[in-house]
Amino acid sequence: MKRREFMQLSGLSLGALALPSGLVMGREVSAEQLLQPGADVAFKKQLADIALNAARSKGATYTDVRIGRYLQQYIFTRETQVQNVTNAESYGVGIRVMANGTWGFAATSDVTPDGIATCAATAVAIAKANSKIQTEPVVLAPQKGVGEVSWKTPLTKNAFEIPVKEKIDLLMNVNGEALKYGAAFVTSNLFFVNEQKYFASTDGSYIDQDIHRIWPTFTVTAIDKAAGKFKTRDAISSPMGMGYEYLDGLASEKIPGPNGLVGYRNSYDMIEDATMAAKQTKEKMTAKSVTPGKYDLVLDPNHLGLTIHESVGHPLELDRVLGYEANYAGTSFATLDKWKSGTFNYGSKLVNIVADKTQPYTLGTVGYDDEGVPCKEWDLIKDGILVNYQAIRDQAAIIGEKESHGCCYADNWNSVQFQRMPNVSLRPGTEKRSVLDMIKGVEKGIYIIGRGSYSIDQQRYNFQFGGQLFYEIKNGELVGMLDDVAYQSNTQEFWNSCAQLCDKDDYRTFGSFFDGKGQPSQVSAVSHGSATTRFNGVNVINTGRKI
Incomplete structure (x- = not known):
């Protein structure tokens, strides 16, 4: 995808039967599979050490390894129809090394000791090949290892644990309210991402992170058939690093504005926003x-x-x-x-x-x-x-x-x-x-x-x-x-x-x-x-x- 397409997608509703290439990474799975636990931390540390040791034995002076499980759920609706529900999982290992003052990188979905060792050796071979045309060695700012640590997005409701039906019901209510107040067309979408990432390096860091993101959005369209005009209004929402609590209205207060306009901070009333959007698109017709x-x-x-x-x-x-x-x-x-x-x-x-x-x-x-x-x-x-x-x-x-x-x-x-x-x-x-x-x-x-x-x-x-x-x-x-x-x-x-x-x-x-x-x-x-x-x-x- 081109950068322009990405930036357009970051503000537009995606009412499409198939997602554009690049937005879904990995294999299609069921919603239930998204809830299955990944590898435990002790096992990931064992795999990471295999990568670090294998790269060192091949001549790497620095190595970092990322073991990642990436989960996505995207839901698309239009008026009274569900257009698409996509669940995806991607799991594998990326290994970056430095040899002869030059970067090398390789990745594999073969998350086994042999697969990881082979991947590490490949990364070193790539670094050595790259070094033949490197004019200046890479200089890394020092970084002290942090030992074994973890970090998780603070959340009270894991979005992946909310039934898909409940999410679709929300979007149908959003669409229904927009249509009720004068919208001719409405698309609404939910995007959920979970990155389960394990990082290890020869600096002495072993870092386990569980990262969640959410984005509810819609586009409302009003039409004046007599004038041959149409106007739209997108959701006034913000994607957040939160769980499903962003949509339950309990996370924080609304920010009142002039003329009844509302801003949202750490919580978002999607139905209220869609209702306002329908009224405002009609007002835009005569603005x-x-x-x-x-x-x-x-x-x-x-x-x-x-x-x-x-x-x-x-x-x-x-x-x-x-x-x-x-x-x-x-x-x-x-x-x-x-x-x-x-x-x-x-x-x-x-x-x-x-x-x-x-x-x-x-x-x-x-x-x-x-x-x-x-x-x-x-x-x-x-x-x-x-x-x-x-x-x-x-x-x-x-x-x-x-x-x-x-x-x-x-x-x-x-x-x-x-x-x-x-x-x-x-x-x-x-x-x-x-x-x-x-x-x-x-x-x-x-x-x-x-x-x-x-x-x-x-x-x-x-x-x-x-x-x-x-x-x-x-x-x-x-x-x-x-x-x-x-x-x-x-x-x-x-x-x-x-x-x-x-x-x-x-x-x-x-x-x-x-x-x-x-x-x-x-x-x-x-x-x-x-x-x-x-x-x-x-x-x-x-x-x-x-x-």
Whole structure:
């Protein structure tokens, strides 16, 4: 799959009878098979030691082994029909080694002592072959072994233990309520992922992790047959690193907004959101088309998360900065000379953006990355100044770091791990401020909710973003819905226009469940947090006008 397709899928409902290639990994199994226990930790340690010893005997100076069991359940519905239920399991071993200062990698689904020993020998042979064309040896940041440890996503309801019928009943209720309130079409979907990963390395780490992710989503469509028009609204949900408790309404409070609009934090009422979506798509039919010009934009976290992802998360991936991604996904305007200057204004002084893999319930949060590095939080942009990138063990020395940032990831046991985006989030404001407080200070503006279409250039600089819902602000009040809205800017100009932030009480996350990167392409899941934020004097265009 192309990266563009992955990013589209991260915001669109997938009402298809067959899943696109790349989203399902492994063999089809029954829902009951997903609940079968995997290998116990003691047995996985024995297998890992076989890999470590076999690689060492063949000349490896460093080895890590990942034993992975990856489970997926995806459910798709449309109106009154169940379109597809997919259950998949993938199980195998990936072994990465260093020999002669060069990486080698091999993987196998033959999870036996002989299969693993053969795989380790293959990885070393590949490293030695690669070393013949290696110009500089790989330099790994030191990492002290952590011994035998474990980490698990905090959850109270394992989504795989909830009967499929109960999940389908939820989606049928979602569809029914949307149709009841005026939707002509509705698709709804549930995505569940469980990664059971065991990591071991010659550094002395033996790490067992059990990671869960969930994403409920839908698309509602309203039609005006007389006018020949249709409007849609996607779910205002966020994928989360949680269990099924995300959908039971008990995990956390709702965040009230203006005009009865609701945000969700750590819990999500899918039926309520679908009901609102049906009403709002009908309202969009008669919404006033926006007049192009300069506006102050008040951006909801469910919208701003995508802008953060594209204009901060990706350009501050060190491998992209160094040109490793140029052939596939482009480079970055945030070059090393800008970082070295120590004075590059990425944004206004209000802009403080952090990378982390520790925030509870987010998609990128784990205990340890796929190099066995304990996860942490670090600054990317401090008081508007570019101060760091995202780096893993073989990149840290390039930017003078003494240790990895702990953001290495592989999407499956047969994929080689590499630098992936951690959670990248905008810190909320320190002054007490609600969304209504912010709107009161805007004379001419637009309040934008939800992610829509977008475009950004290969250096992550010039961009255009749309949304799901748009409300006109005049003299401090919301005066009605708008349509055909998109804003254009460049990354530095946009973040320097950041003028005001709501406080931590409004902080919420957005997420991308299928973010693509690399050749061969891999997917990862990542969250982006923020509070509602205002940007002054941003150029808005009308996307509905014919040229």
